[in-house]
Amino acid sequence: MYEQALKLKKLMEQKKPPTEFDKKVKVYCVASGKGGVGKTNLSVNLSLVLQNLGKNVLLIDGDLGLANIDVVTGLYPKYNLSHILTAGKSIQDVILDGPKGISILPGASGLYELANISSSELEILIKSFNSISSIFDIIIIDTGAGISKNVLSFIQSSHEVIVVTTPEPSAVTDAYALIKLAYKHCDTINVIINKADNYKEASFTMGKLAKAAKKFLNIDIRYLGFVLEDKTVLKANMEQTPFLIKYPNGLASKCLINITNKLLYGQEIHNEGTVTIEGWFKKLMSFIKTNVGAL
Numbered sequence: 157m158y159e160q161a162l163k164l165k166k167l168m169e170q171k172k173p174p175t176e177f178d179k180k181v182k183v184y185c186v187a188s189g190k191g192g193v194g195k196t197n198l199s200v201n202l203s204l205v206l207q208n209l210g211k212n213v214l215l216i217d218g219d220l221g222l223a224n225i226d227v228v229t230g231l232y233p234k235y236n237l238s239h240i241l242t243a244g245k246s247i248q249d250v251i252l253d254g255p256k257g258i259s260i261l262p263g264a265s266g267l268y269e270l271a272n273i274s275s276s277e278l279e280i281l282i283k284s285f286n287s288i289s290s291i292f293d294i295i296i297i298d299t300g301a302g303i304s305k306n307v308l309s310f311i312q313s314s315h316e317v318i319v320v321t322t323p324e325p326s327a328v329t330d331a332y333a334l335i336k337l338a339y340k341h342c343d344t345i346n347v348i349i350n351k352a353d354n355y356k357e358a359s360f361t362m363g364k365l366a367k368a369a370k371k372f373l374n375i376d377i378r379y380l381g382f383v384l385e386d387k388t389v390l391k392a393n394m395e396q397t398p399f400l401i402k403y404p405n406g407l408a409s410k411c412l413i414n415i416t417n418k419l420l421y422g423q424e425i426h427n428e429g430t431v432t433i434e435g436w437f438k439k440l441m442s443f444i445k446t447n448v449g450a451l
């Protein structure tokens with residue numbers, strides 16, 4: 157953990173020229189209606205591809221469930237954000253050094269416990285985020301399944317949502333319910349069809365979702381692509397290593413690389429972030445406060 161803090165500190169020193177003082181991050185929230193559709197696996201491996209492409213990624217674990225980022229990466233966190241307030245830890249102590257240079261912020265699902273902190277405590281947390289403001293280009297938030305107040309707050313605080321579904325009809329229905337909630341809050345609704353048998357099945361599934369979104373919500377949703385059902389995902393999970401590292405030439409890895417390229421370069425308008433990391437955190441905490449009594 158000490159080495160961990162040192163590494164982040166080093167990164168902070170390297171990356172803090174005055175011109176980058178107000179560096180902006182782009183925030184993506186990975187969500188699904190139905191559980192177990194592959195959010196955590198896709199979030200971790202998407203973060204790895206983005207980091208490989210030269211972006212500095214902060215992967216946030218916003219899932220209350222058991223099978224979390226730690227299971228996929230083999231990293232078990234010691235601290236979360238509350239320890240900054242209760243145990244005098246710094247944000248560098250909390251953030252884990254993940255594979256291939258990604259950073260992981262664990263236990264953000266516990267933020268609801270912080271909904272009622274005093275304004276001076278909130279200020280301490282905001283300052284903590286400010287201290288890492290020059291580092292990250294992209295935030296990926298892995299959320300829990302369904303539409304809880306936790307997930308709602310993460311969606312509201314993000315620029316874009318990445319909806320994950322499988323071709324299974326019940327998963328598609330739940331994905332639509334999520335899109336219905338998210339489209340009012342985010343600039344872009346992206347969709348990934350996971351565990352598809354083939355290209356045709358994925359396109360058909362996406363077609364159904366896109367048609368419903370157009371007809372009932374009058375919005376266009378963006379197809380990022382599909383990930384094939386692939387044994388390497390489960391095998392990599394058993395070995396607690398991301399599939400992109402363990403099986404870089406596997407089908408799932410190849411599909412995910414295509415998806416990431418589309419996410420980054422597939423839009424005409426270059427999609428840069430518009431908030432600083434502490435600005436994003438402030439926004440998230442204000443949504444959390446508002447949503448305490450919601451849903």
Ligand SMILES: Nc1ncnc2c1ncn2[C@@H]1O[C@H](COP(=O)(O)OP(=O)(O)OP(=O)(O)O)[C@@H](O)[C@H]1O
Pocket residue numbers: 188190191192193194195196197198219221223299300301350351352383384385386387389390393408
């Ligand atoms: N493309 C794929 N091919 C085969 N198996 C997959 C694929 N994607 C995910 N899986 C498997 O599906 C299961 C669920 O994956 P994961 O934990 O990533 O889903 P999740 O959406 O994060 O679940 P939860 O809703 O519980 O958080 C895991 O056993 C994983 O190995």
Ligand SMILES: [Mg+2]
Pocket residue numbers: 195196197219221223224299300
């Ligand atoms: Mg998960």
